[in-house]
Amino acid sequence: MVKLLKNTIKTFVIAVLSVVVFIHNVHSYEASSEWDVGPKAKARLLSSIKSVGNHNVILIGVEVKLKPGWKTYWRSPGESGMPPKLDFSKSSNLKSTNLEWPAPSRFIFEGLKMNGYKDEIVFPVQIEPVNIGEAIDIRVLLDVLACKDICIPHSMKLGLHLPSGKSYETKYAELIRKYKDLVPGKLNSDGLEITSYRQKGSILKAIYSSNFIFDNPEFFIETQDKLKFIRNKVEILNKGKLLVAEWRLEKEREKPDNSTDQLSNVTLTLVDGNRSVESHLKIQDDIIKTNGLLGLSFNYISMIFIAFCGGLILNLMPCVFPVLSIKLLSVINSFGESRKRIRSSFFITSLGIIFSFLILGLCASIAKAAGYTFGWGIQFQQPLFIISIIIILTLFAANLWGFFEINLPARILKFSLAISDSKNASGSFFQGAFATILATPCTAPFVGTSVSFAIAGSISETLTIFVSLGLGMALPFLLIGLFPGLANKLPKPGYWMIWIKIILGFCLFGTAIWFLTIIKYQVSNEAAYLVGLLMGLIVLLFKINKRLKPFNQKIISLVVLIIICLSFFVPRVLSPFNSIETISRNDVTSHWNKFNYFSINQHVKDGKVVIVDVTAKWCITCQLNKQRVFQSKEVEKVIKNEDVIAMRADWTTPDIKITEYLSTFDRFGVPFNVVYGPGFKTGLILPELLSVSSLFSAIEQTGYKKVKASKE
Structure with a gap:
């Protein structure tokens, strides 16, 4: 009986399963x-x-x-x-x-x-x-x-x-x-998304971020009326999780005469393996229409003029003051000399400035061709370069104080004497070259824009823009060279010049001390103190050197050279294990956050305003912006608001993430400030020289309406 019951149940189960499978197959077929x-x-x-x-x-x-x-x-x-x-x-x-x-x-x-x-x-x-x-x-x-x-x-x-x-x-x-699931959407499940895009004339640039490394990205661009873009370049940054793509317009679209639209829709699809994302962009149609030779020519010529103005303004920046002070003394000392000699001296100084800018342009072109990133003033990120500048400034100061009245055998000291002596051609030339070196950490108005245009352009454009910067900076020297009679309008040399030399020497030494503060941030406090002590020892040795016999003077000169060599070993000996993190901690306050590019987009999606300040300790304009604007009571009050996120990116030392971030905007120097918000998700770039009003205006444009209440 039990066996019969088991067989019956077994037969029933098989029959039910067969019916289910049959029904499933029928349904699937239908x-x-x-x-x-x-x-x-x-x-x-x-x-x-x-x-x-x-x-x-x-x-x-x-x-x-x-x-x-x-x-x-x-x-x-x-x-x-x-x-x-x-x-x-x-x-x-x-x-x-x-x-x-x-x-x-x-x-x-x-x-x-x-x-x-x-x-x-x-x-x-x-x-x-x-x-x-x-x-x-x-x-x-x-x-x-x-x-x-x-x-x-x-x-x-x-x-x-x-x-x-x-x-x-x-x-x-x-x-x-x-x-x-293979249909491209606005946001991929693994975080693949377009974070921003921007257009510059006929160039379209798009920036993508991802939670995973990009493997084999492929782009598909759809435009209206067969508007065609040719890919310029694709860069994968931030350890493979950030992608920057750039295209240029190949030909103009033929637009009906009765059309008044100034915006064209572009659909941009990125496919990377089994993941993809689609973005709908709007580009300026009227800019695209002027993409021909005339449009590019006007843009190029206007940028040359902007570069010239930027170079001229560099003469007013405090980082160029040391060389200008030396040149001022040379003008006074030239009183009564022939116009020919005055003209020659200033023309050669101008040549030194222009030639140095040309060398910078060549370096930028070579670095770009080799796939490296070139930045304006990046040499100041290296402690050894800073120490070199400190040594030269110290030698300049000692020379102005009258400690260089002997013939020193060392080449480096002869070189420094030549620089401070405008009565020979090499001295005048290297005055101009040194002025250019000291100008590179300064991003005066127009300089950042012109340098960015130059580095992003062709080799010929790069060299032309850099030469224009040099011509602008050399203009005051060229004017005196053209009109040497101006030198005779200055007061006659006299006892008062001794005091002027002493004052200018202290100005140079003060500049050296300012560079020591950069060593403090780049390396350590101990390194800054030790380099300062060594420079003070050099000045002291020069002081007592005047009273010694020739043989002893040679010994002192040798000791000075040894001290100079030892100075270059200080960063290696006294560098902490993580100086970059030390800088970040020192520069980030309770209301300023450490820079994080990937969090910007999420903050904007949450309806917040994000202020990004890319700065450096060696950038005087950056420090001026910080004191005059970011540390003002009005701005601090706005930054404290929970709807405002302030980020600071410190570029005092090399940081590949910050360099890559700057390159996404085609910028290669500091200061650089951007404001993001719901009304301006791609970021609104601010001028190099900030003001409270320009910052507040940008915040309001990005969609943050509470700024008015915060200011009151």
């Missing part, structure tokens, strides 16, 4: 249409559900299978081909359809670039019924082009009936969702 087979491709309709149920939107798929090696096209086929076309007009109870395009691949055939799919593709389609709950009769006319060595058009008729009734998933649901 959820797809028959294949419509063509010469090189076949197609059918798939549905994710068996019956319509109460869904107001139903996901179906159009599956296309091609012969091995054959391809069909994406919605934007590229330089050849035709995208598939689907006509649902013969369907019943169908209100609307939304065809989605999975991310394509790029194919190259005989030099033509094409976008599409190989072997197999499922196009997800979201359909909406007229009457929810009623049966839907789907009828599709599909036109698809299959290509290999030749292209064969296929026209296929597909049909699928979805009855009314309770809905449940079919076996095709997973396949349709698989391809739907």
